[in-house]
Amino acid sequence: MAQPVISIRGVHKYFGRVHALRGLDLDIAGGEVVVIVGPSGSGKSTLLRCINRLETYEKGKIMVDGIPLDNARNINAVRREVGMVFQSFNLFSHLTVLDNLMLAQRVVRKRPPAEARQTALELLDKVGIPDKADAKPAQLSGGQQQRVAIARALAMNPKVMLFDEPTSALDPEMIKEVLEVMLALAAEGMTMAVVSHEMGFTRAAAKRVIFMDEGQIIEEAPPDVLFNSPHHERTRQFLGKILSH
Amino acid sequence: MSTPDEPQIPQEELDHIPGAEPSSRMDVWWWLVALVVGITALLLFAWPDPFMNIFKFVQDGIVITITVTLVSFLLVLVVGMVGGLGRLSTNRAVHIISTLYVELVRGVPLLVQLIIWYFAVPVMIQSLGKAWAIPALESFQANPVVMAIIGLVFCYGAYMSEIYRAGIQSIPKGQMEAARSLGMTYFQSMRHVVLPQAVRVILPPIGNEFIALLKDSSLVSVVAVADLTRRGREYASIHFDPIEVWMLVALLYLIMTLFSARVVNWIEKKTKFER
Ligand SMILES: Nc1ncnc2c1ncn2[C@@H]1O[C@H](COP(=O)(O)OP(=O)(O)OP(=O)(O)O)[C@@H](O)[C@H]1O
Numbered sequence: 268m269a270q271p272v273i274s275i276r277g278v279h280k281y282f283g284r285v286h287a288l289r290g291l292d293l294d295i296a297g298g299e300v301v302v303i304v305g306p307s308g309s310g311k312s313t314l315l316r317c318i319n320r321l322e323t324y325e326k327g328k329i330m331v332d333g334i335p336l337d338n339a340r341n342i343n344a345v346r347r348e349v350g351m352v353f354q355s356f357n358l359f360s361h362l363t364v365l366d367n368l369m370l371a372q373r374v375v376r377k378r379p380p381a382e383a384r385q386t387a388l389e390l391l392d393k394v395g396i397p398d399k400a401d402a403k404p405a406q407l408s409g410g411q412q413q414r415v416a417i418a419r420a421l422a423m424n425p426k427v428m429l430f431d432e433p434t435s436a437l438d439p440e441m442i443k444e445v446l447e448v449m450l451a452l453a454a455e456g457m458t459m460a461v462v463s464h465e466m467g468f469t470r471a472a473a474k475r476v477i478f479m480d481e482g483q484i485i486e487e488a489p490p491d492v493l494f495n496s497p498h499h500e501r502t503r504q505f506l507g508k509i510l511s512h
Numbered sequence: 513m514s515t516p517d518e519p520q521i522p523q524e525e526l527d528h529i530p531g532a533e534p535s536s537r538m539d540v541w542w543w544l545v546a547l548v549v550g551i552t553a554l555l556l557f558a559w560p561d562p563f564m565n566i567f568k569f570v571q572d573g574i575v576i577t578i579t580v581t582l583v584s585f586l587l588v589l590v591v592g593m594v595g596g597l598g599r600l601s602t603n604r605a606v607h608i609i610s611t612l613y614v615e616l617v618r619g620v621p622l623l624v625q626l627i628i629w630y631f632a633v634p635v636m637i638q639s640l641g642k643a644w645a646i647p648a649l650e651s652f653q654a655n656p657v658v659m660a661i662i663g664l665v666f667c668y669g670a671y672m673s674e675i676y677r678a679g680i681q682s683i684p685k686g687q688m689e690a691a692r693s694l695g696m697t698y699f700q701s702m703r704h705v706v707l708p709q710a711v712r713v714i715l716p717p718i719g720n721e722f723i724a725l726l727k728d729s730s731l732v733s734v735v736a737v738a739d740l741t742r743r744g745r746e747y748a749s750i751h752f753d754p755i756e757v758w759m760l761v762a763l764l765y766l767i768m769t770l771f772s773a774r775v776v777n778w779i780e781k782k783t784k785f786e787r
């Protein structure tokens with residue numbers, strides 16, 4: 268295998284006395300889609316947030332695209348290459364949809380306005396809301412907001428996309444429209460790390476599923492293997508809970 | 513901040529005021545301004561002696577009051593932003609210095625601070641000049657208006673820091689995180705994402721500060737600044753007609769504060785509808 272796009276080695280993270288990540292190792296190859304599952308508080312969000320340094324970590328090493336996350340300049344360089352999609356969308360609420368997509372292109376990538384605008388409009392088209400460019404986030408449905416958030420991250424041409432429960436704040440009828448965008452992205456070969464309990468998406472897109480508990484990776488396997496015949500008792504219990512819905 | 517090419521009618525406007533134009537409500541309070549201006553004009557033209565005489569005497573004081581207030585306020589906006597960001601800084605030294613500034617300055621009366629800046633600080637500078645044999649400092653002469661503005665800015669900057677801090681903290685953390693995750697630096701994220709939203713939140717308290725500053729600027733009359741209040745006192749001490757003088761001075765302040773309140777209100781409404 269070529270050099271992994273994300274390489275995590277022995278990472279420990281503490282929140283005061285809470286030991287949130289306990290010596291985590293994980294490699295994600297270019298073009299791979301990895302889905303992370305696990306009970307609440309197991310450290311899934313913390314893991315994603317460490318990958319683009321929204322959280323610091325106390326021990327271990329993370330490299331993204333060969334760049335170690337060890338100083339401020341590298342951190343900004345990595346963040347440019349890593350798109351993040353949040354459970355609560357986090358669109359810039361004072362800006363129009365178009366300006367949401369253009370801001371970082373202008374400020375970080377220093378693209379001229381016409382080019383940034385062009386990229387933004389193409390991406391809005393791609394996520395299926397070309398007619399909402401001039402709307403404010405509050406005027407959109409949750410599903411539309413999340414698709415704008417995905418487009419905003421894609422506008423930076425990231426090498427990796429991180430998704431932290433992108434559909435769990437959405438009404439059921441809106442989940443599908445967001446998952447479709449994510450499936451299309453996976454089909455294009457985007458490297459993705461996704462925290463989600465959406466079985467359909469996972470089976471369709473993921474090569475590997477990772478089960479986390481108490482800050483550790485308990486086991487990892489292709490979706491069919493992990494969902495149908497998990498090795499560990501803890502995995503079995505957890506899957507029992509989420510599959511029963 | 514505004515987007516001129518936004519065609520649709522904002523939702524709030526439709527939701528909150530069914531059938532009524534918001535501008536018609538505003539007019540009521542503009543009438544109050546007009547009423548006070550009318551009473552003042554009546555006094556000036558119906559009884560030019562003494563009112564017109566008083567007005568002519570104090571009018572340069574009005575200019576000073578407005579100038580001192582506007583210049584101070586612009587500087588307070590900057591100092592408050594720096595102080596507010598300092599209070600939120602993760603850098604220990606910056607945090608401690610700005611917290612000390614806010615806590616200490618808010619504990620000393622403004623009048624005492626103004627007196628310190630005008631009467632004590634220049635003497636301090638002169639004696640430092642003597643001690644270090646620096647002639648420029650030794651012959652330092654305080655300009656009353658400059659010292660008064662420094663005093664007002666120093667004091668109001670502390671209050672404004674707290675307003676900025678609260679405003680920035682009221683913006684959900686996810687806004688900053690989203691900006692940072694797109695590769696923007698802390699200052700880029702503040703400037704383009706957090707502050708524009710925070711400013712809308714703190715517009716009402718900022719407007720209140722402006723009006724408070726306008727009124728408190730009358731304290732500079734104690735430190736040799738010939739503002740409206742001081743000119744009024746000068747006139748009254750020459751002509752012995754305190755009732756007419758202070759009635760007119762109060763009306764003039766009232767015109768300025770009521771007018772400012774209307775402008776603040778108008779700006780608030782405008783930015784709310786732009787959301
Ligand atoms: N900012 C924080 N301060 C203190 N503790 C935190 C913070 N963020 C997370 N934690 C703790 O770290 C642990 C891991 O949290 P994390 O949010 O990563 O879990 P998660 O797997 O994403 O859970 P969920 O499914 O509920 O989102 C939890 O015990 C949590 O309480």
Ligand SMILES: [Mg+2]
Nearest residue numbers: 311312313431
């Ligand atoms: Mg989480």
